Structure formats: structure tokens, C-alpha cells
Amino acid sequence: MSIDTFTITDNHRLNLPSIDMPPRILLGAGPSNSAPRVLAAMLAPTVGHLDPTFLQVMGEVSELLRYAWQTDNEYTIAISGTGSSGMEAAFANVVEPGDRVLVGVNGYFGRRMVDMAGRYGADVRCLETTWGAAFSPEELRAGMEAHRPRVLALVHAETSTGVRQPLEGLAELCREHDCLLLVDTVTSLGGVPLYADAWGLDVAYSGSQKCLSSPSGLAPITFGPRALDKIRNRKTPIANWYMNSELLGKYWFGSPRAYHHTAPMHLFYALREGLRLAAEEGLAARWARHQAVAERLWAGLGELGLEPHVPLEIRLPSLTTVRVPAGVDAAAVSRRLLTEYNIEIAGGLGDLAGKVWRVGLMGYNARPESVAVLLRALADVL
Numbered sequence: 001m002s003i004d005t006f007t008i009t010d011n012h013r014l015n016l017p018s019i020d021m022p023p024r025i026l027l028g029a030g031p032s033n034s035a036p037r038v039l040a041a042m043l044a045p046t047v048g049h050l051d052p053t054f055l056q057v058m059g060e061v062s063e064l065l066r067y068a069w070q071t072d073n074e075y076t077i078a079i080s081g082t083g084s085s086g087m088e089a090a091f092a093n094v095v096e097p098g099d100r101v102l103v104g105v106n107g108y109f110g111r112r113m114v115d116m117a118g119r120y121g122a123d124v125r126c127l128e129t130t131w132g133a134a135f136s137p138e139e140l141r142a143g144m145e146a147h148r149p150r151v152l153a154l155v156h157a158e159t160s161t162g163v164r165q166p167l168e169g170l171a172e173l174c175r176e177h178d179c180l181l182l183v184d185t186v187t188s189l190g191g192v193p194l195y196a197d198a199w200g201l202d203v204a205y206s207g208s209q210k211c212l213s214s215p216s217g218l219a220p221i222t223f224g225p226r227a228l229d230k231i232r233n234r235k236t237p238i239a240n241w242y243m244n245s246e247l248l249g250k251y252w253f254g255s256p257r258a259y260h261h262t263a264p265m266h267l268f269y270a271l272r273e274g275l276r277l278a279a280e281e282g283l284a285a286r287w288a289r290h291q292a293v294a295e296r297l298w299a300g301l302g303e304l305g306l307e308p309h310v311p312l313e314i315r316l317p318s319l320t321t322v323r324v325p326a327g328v329d330a331a332a333v334s335r336r337l338l339t340e341y342n343i344e345i346a347g348g349l350g351d352l353a354g355k356v357w358r359v360g361l362m363g364y365n366a367r368p369e370s371v372a373v374l375l376r377a378l379a380d381v382l
């Protein structure tokens with residue numbers, strides 16, 4: 001058949017200028033701005049996904065993630081995908097059809113966990129509290145006793161509400177019940193105190209674009225020994241090929257290392273640099289910086305007559321929900337911040353839609369100048 005049997009049309013043949021994106025200051029619920037050093041690292045040459053130099057980068061990313069999480073878990077990797085792929089990997093691997101999973105739902109991401117666990121056949125039970133509250137140890141204990149789950153799933157940093165869920169002491173409760181503790185640390189890793197081993201987290205996952213100052217596209221995940229035991233003793237195959245921890249393990253830790261998928265190496269260069277920044281700064285200084293910058297925001301909001309939604313004891317530094325004053329059109333304010341000041345903040349989700357703004361001070365953006373420009377712009381707009 002000759003090529004001129006068919007006619008090429010130019011219907012979709014756009015003639016575009018080169019890309020020109022605005023220099024937004026990303027103070028919403030994520031992504032945050034990548035650190036300049038992170039963006040620069042992405043320009044390193046492309047190598048193959050099994051190139052010895054890339055395998056070394058993978059190893060360095062694993063090791064720096066262990067530092068960020070404060071874990072010795074060998075199985076600590078980054079999944080190719082955004083934070084939600086970390087959530088998906090967590091449930092896909094540890095949940096078997098019929099397993100009872102108790103999810104703490106006090107925001108949007110808890111609801112997403114319910115959805116995902118259900119898709120893997122879990123018998124999902126919900127422990128609910130209001131959006132803006134955390135679960136007390138007593139509520140969690142009562143939930144564990146009432147439901148007797150195999151997995152307890154909680155969101156450490158609920159980005160939809162700005163609540164920090166205390167996790168200390170839950171490991172003992174979970175071990176008493178032979179239950180895994182699975183935790184979403186997307187908006188806490190690298191910004192909020194977090195001790196995966198000391199707190200006995202069995203599975204934790206995160207995302208590259210929140211407090212790690214990197215572009216979105218990678219989801220760090222760590223499996224502890226109890227989680228790996230449960231995976232090893234599964235009676236049914238893991239119902240997800242891409243996020244199968246055994247197959248991924250052959251790529252990350254096998255000998256020889258085996259092709260699984262073509263890792264997005266430039267995103268790994270970026271995450272490596274984001275984690276290197278965290279290691280250089282040190283976690284203590286980094287957590288203190290996030291806290292100090294958030295306190296600056298809270299003080300400035302007070303001067304504008306604005307009020308955080310979450311009580312101080314459980315308020316996240318990385319994400320603040322701010323109550324929208326009566327008579328103010330929340331979406332109009334966000335729109336003006338974006339178009340007139342190049343500042344992105346986020347609106348409320350779910351139960352808090354229209355009621356709060358969400359201000360993220362994450363990673364590279366957790367700096368006094370972010371707070372200063374936002375407060376100045378908010379004062380003008382309001």
C-alpha cells in the first residue's frame with residue numbers, strides 16, 4: 001500500500017510558541033515550588049533505568065528517604081507516580097479481599113483511603129470525626145476494639161483540614177490487635193516531626209511535591225517487617241501489577257537488578273536533590289523552620305482578623321486552614337491572588353468547601369518571604 005493512499009490532515013497541527021509559564025508562588029495544598037537546586041538537578045543527562053549510575057541514584061534516594069522517615073526499613077523506595085500512587089501501593093500490597101480495614105476519616109484523604117481499600121476488596125470500616133479534629137487515643141482504642149481490623153489506616157497530615165493526627169502510642173495498640181499501622185505522610189514527610197520506626201508505622205507513603213521541594217511524580221513508600229510478613233503470607237496475588245512490591249523489589253533490590261518499568265530518571269534526580277537539601281539542613285532544623293514560618297503566618301493572619309480553623313495543639317505547620325470571614329467570597333479572593341499577585345492558595349474541600357482557604361508552607365516555600373508576600377497581598381485584596 002502506498003503512502004499516498006492516505007491524506008495527512010493539518011487539523012490538529014498547532015503551531016505554538018515555546019512554553020511560557022507564570023512564576024507562581026505556590027502556597028496552596030500542593031504542589032509547592034521546587035527548590036532551584038532541584039530544578040537544576042533535573043537537567044543532568046538521561047541514562048538508562050538499569051545504568052549502574054542510575055542504580056546508585058536509586059540507592060541514594062532509598063537511604064535519604066530512610067533518614068527523612070527516621071526508619072531502618074530496608075524496603076524503602078519511591079514509586080513512579082504521584083502521592084496517590086503511594087496510597088494505592090500501600091493498600092494494594094497489604095490488603096487481601098475480605099481483610100478488615102479501619103480508616104480514620106476526618107478529611108478528604110481519609111475518604112480516598114476508604115475508596116481505595118474498598119477497591120482491593122477490603123471490608124472497610126470508618127471511624128469518623130469532624131473535619132478539623134483529630135482522633136484521640138481513646139477513640140482509636142474503642143474503634144480497634146469494636147472493629148478488630150487487620151489494618152488501621154490514618155492520615156498523619158490531613159491536607160484538606162490542616163490537622164496533625166498524633167501517632168505516638170498507636171504501635172502498641174496495633175500490635176495488641178495483630179493489626180498493621182498504615183499512615184499517609186504526604187504532607188508531613190520533610191516538614192513535620194515524624195519518627196516512622198519509633199512510632200511503629202508498618203507502612204507509610206508520601207509524595208515528592210509537598211514538603212520535599214520536588215516536582216510531583218514520585219511517591220516514596222516504606223514497608224516495615226510486619227507489613228512485609230503480611231505480604232509474603234498473602235493467599236491471593238497482589239491485584240496490581242505496577243505497584244506490586246515483589247516485582248518492584250526485584251528492580252530496587254534484586255540481584256541482578258531486573259527491569260520492571262522505565263523509571264522517570266529525571267524525577268529521581270530531582271527527588272535526590274530535594275532529599276539532599278533535607279539532609280544538609282537536618283531534620284531538627286527543617287521541622288523548626290516549618291514551625292517558625294507557620295507561626296509567623298498565624299500571627300499575621302490574626303492581625304488581619306483571620307482565624308485558623310484548627311486548634312493549635314493539632315495544627316499542622318505545613319498546611320493551615322483559614323476561616324473565610326462572613327460575607328467574603330472565598331473563590332474571588334483566591335482568583336485575585338492568582339491573577340494579580342501570582343500567588344496560589346487553595347480553597348476548601350468536602351465539608352470545608354467555601355468555608356476555608358488552605359495555605360501551604362511546604363519545603364522550599366516554608367520561608368519568611370512567602371508569608372510576607374501572602375499577607376501583603378491578602379491585606380490588599382480583603
Ligand SMILES: *Cc1c(COP(=O)(O)O)cnc(C)c1O
Pocket residue numbers: 029030082083084085087109155157158159160184186187207216
Ligand atoms: C496531596 C496528598 C495526597 C495525594 O497526592 P497526589 O500527589 O495529589 O496524588 C494524598 N494524601 C495527602 C494527605 C495529600 O496531601
